Amino acid sequence: HLSGAFPKDFLSQDPHDLEHYGKDWTKVFPAKPSAIVFPRTTEEVSRFLKLCSEHKLAVVPSGGRTGLSGGAVAANGEVVLSLSKMNKIGAVDVLALTLPVEAGAITEAVHHHCEPHGLTWPVDFGSKGSSCVGGNVSTNAGGINVIRFGMTRHWVLGLTVVLMNGTILRLNGSLEKNNTGLDLKHLFIGSEGTLGVVTEAVLKLTRLDQDKSLFFFGAKDLTQVFHLLEAARKAPFEICAFEAFSRNCFEATTKLHSIRSPFTGTHEQYVLVEVKSGDSESWLEDIFGRELVEEGVQAKSQEEVKTFWKTRETISESLRAHGQLHTSDISVPVSALKNFIEEWQGIFAKRFPDWELFIFGHFGDGNLHIHALKPAAMPQEEFLRQNLRVEEDLFEVVGKYQGSISAEHGIGLLKKEHLHLSKSAEELAIMRALKKILDPQGLLNPGKVFDL
Numbered sequence: 001h002l003s004g005a006f007p008k009d010f011l012s013q014d015p016h017d018l019e020h021y022g023k024d025w026t027k028v029f030p031a032k033p034s035a036i037v038f039p040r041t042t043e044e045v046s047r048f049l050k051l052c053s054e055h056k057l058a059v060v061p062s063g064g065r066t067g068l069s070g071g072a073v074a075a076n077g078e079v080v081l082s083l084s085k086m087n088k089i090g091a092v093d094v095l096a097l098t099l100p101v102e103a104g105a106i107t108e109a110v111h112h113h114c115e116p117h118g119l120t121w122p123v124d125f126g127s128k129g130s131s132c133v134g135g136n137v138s139t140n141a142g143g144i145n146v147i148r149f150g151m152t153r154h155w156v157l158g159l160t161v162v163l164m165n166g167t168i169l170r171l172n173g174s175l176e177k178n179n180t181g182l183d184l185k186h187l188f189i190g191s192e193g194t195l196g197v198v199t200e201a202v203l204k205l206t207r208l209d210q211d212k213s214l215f216f217f218g219a220k221d222l223t224q225v226f227h228l229l230e231a232a233r234k235a236p237f238e239i240c241a242f243e244a245f246s247r248n249c250f251e252a253t254t255k256l257h258s259i260r261s262p263f264t265g266t267h268e269q270y271v272l273v274e275v276k277s278g279d280s281e282s283w284l285e286d287i288f289g290r291e292l293v294e295e296g297v298q299a300k301s302q303e304e305v306k307t308f309w310k311t312r313e314t315i316s317e318s319l320r321a322h323g324q325l326h327t328s329d330i331s332v333p334v335s336a337l338k339n340f341i342e343e344w345q346g347i348f349a350k351r352f353p354d355w356e357l358f359i360f361g362h363f364g365d366g367n368l369h370i371h372a373l374k375p376a377a378m379p380q381e382e383f384l385r386q387n388l389r390v391e392e393d394l395f396e397v398v399g400k401y402q403g404s405i406s407a408e409h410g411i412g413l414l415k416k417e418h419l420h421l422s423k424s425a426e427e428l429a430i431m432r433a434l435k436k437i438l439d440p441q442g443l444l445n446p447g448k449v450f451d452l
Contacts, residue, residue, distance in 0.1 A: 033074035050166025061193035063135035069412030103134025140190035147364035160200035218267030237278030242364030332403035
């Protein structure tokens with residue numbers, strides 16, 4: 001069926017391609033796709049999905065595969081639909097501040113494309129050099145700018161989506177205002193490719209800040225960190241990012257990357273505060289006068305900005321170099337964050353005394369990345385078994401604080417057993433009903449998020 005209707009390079013069953021495109025960054029689930037296809041247009045996606053629907057073939061949409069929940073894994077013989085060749089970036093509309101892109105466009109490439117116009121798409125995170133716009137949309141990606149700009153869904157005006165039966169939906173275009181009933185594009189933003197395949201998007205842009213300042217602080221404890229956040233909220237400038245990480249995170253990343261510490265001493269907590277430049281001098285005098293931090297420096301050059309951010313953005317990479325990790329991506333209300341961290345640290349130390357705990361993340365929006373390093377002497381099988389205990393204990397505390405078991409990376413395969421801790425039975429029933437309407441055969445990214 002494919003040979004006459006699609007280009008010769010449309011399908012691959014090369015073992016390297018099967019392995020490469022069949023998994024994401026979780027590296028937990030086996031890659032066992034039956035084939036990989038590489039469409040170049042929305043119409044090709046439509047014709048292919050219609051064909052798969054007729055033959056009852058399951059399909060896994062795939063972008064940059066930088067997710068950490070198994071959402072892009074093909075572990076059961078599915079066909080992987082890679083959007084990597086649909087990577088066109090259109091012309092920047094400097095009047096409307098919009099940009100049309102295809103789903104395979106790399107996030108960082110979008111940033112570079114907008115920079116000459118003094119504009120940006122303010123969705124930004126460590127994996128921007130590999131992640132794709134389609135994946136950002138499908139997982140409603142967050143990142144370091146959420147405290148100021150919000151999640152991906154705030155920066156998408158329109159979507160083109162293909163349903164499993166081949167139907168093409170063109171939703172909202174580039175309209176800023178459209179009050180004609182349900183805004184259906186929001187059904188697909190954050191749906192992890194289970195309802196339809198996002199092939200194109202119209203992105204909303206904003207002005208690129210040229211006058212930002214980056215401060216790096218050392219604090220003695222979490223109390224100082226949250227006093228600093230409160231002081232930053234009241235300061236005469238706008239916060240762009242507020243990132244914090246523990247001493248062992250700082251030591252791991254500076255050691256691996258041979259980064260020289262900008263501080264004279266060591267501290268239990270480290271905080272990066274990026275702000276839109278304002279009256280920072282009086283603010284700095286205030287926070288040091290009130291001893292809200294122990295030490296602080298301001299980046300004096302772009303090279304220092306990059307180095308400071310590297311200490312934060314390479315934490316996960318640095319920890320993986322030390323051994324196998326259990327990783328979690330959770331969120332709780334910002335006002336409850338300090339109490340949550342202290343409670344979880346106490347529980348973890350008591351129940352897993354031989355493990356080392358690493359906590360870092362987007363403190364300004366309540367999103368934590370919690371990593372635990374496998375004890376060197378612990379067998380692999382025992383570590384995997386213990387991971388289940390860690391998750392059960394952690395998610396129980398997350399639920400106590402009315403938090404989310406997945407702040408950024410979605411549910412995928414990894415967290416679906418715990419989804420009921422963050423979604424009510426009524427919400428799950430509606431989600432399943434929508435899946436049955438849009439994908440009645442359950443062929444699109446099957447088994448992800450929940451089971452039908």
